[in-house]
Amino acid sequence: MDKFILADTTAIELLAGAGLSSMTTVCKDWAEAATLMPKLTPENLSSVQVQTGEGLTVGNYTDLVLHPGSWEVKEDGIHITISLREKTDIEKRLENVEAGQQTQDGAIADMGEVVGKLAEGGTV
Structure with a gap:
């Protein structure tokens, strides 16, 4: 599973990514989502990395901006789509x-x- 790594080293596991504007992660419940989403701060988005499941870095980004995303409750958890863009x-x-x-x-x-x-x- 791919990972999106924030500046504070928080790693967010991603489903098959479609790019910065549409990255989906799955949280098991709202409590997990409530601990994850506040980490998407300007400071943590100042320097991020995308890695493959094998640990290969496929993208380094700086100065990202969070856009409204979306969420959907499914059988395996809450699918949260994070939308970002470069400043x-x-x-x-x-x-x-x-x-x-x-x-x-x-x-x-x-x-x-x-x-x-x-x-x-x-x-x-």
Whole structure:
């Protein structure tokens, strides 16, 4: 059985995969599904691997985005279809801009504290 391995090393067993946009796993019950699905975080989707049942890596992916999937209850368990896609260049650029803005906001706040202390007659 193929495996989808998340950044935190969580391995999700897959039925015959059709690609990132349609990967199906089977959970024995809702409790198992409830422990699996929260692991599909942006952090865990930042670097993933797909391996064959023999352990051969057939895909390495970075910066994936989770899309709405689907589920179906069958006799052998709950079939959950996970749908992923790679982030677009625009999404990656926006994340970089936001990260840079946070750094800049922190520097401005630090500078404001220094100016405030100097204005009160203090020293730095």
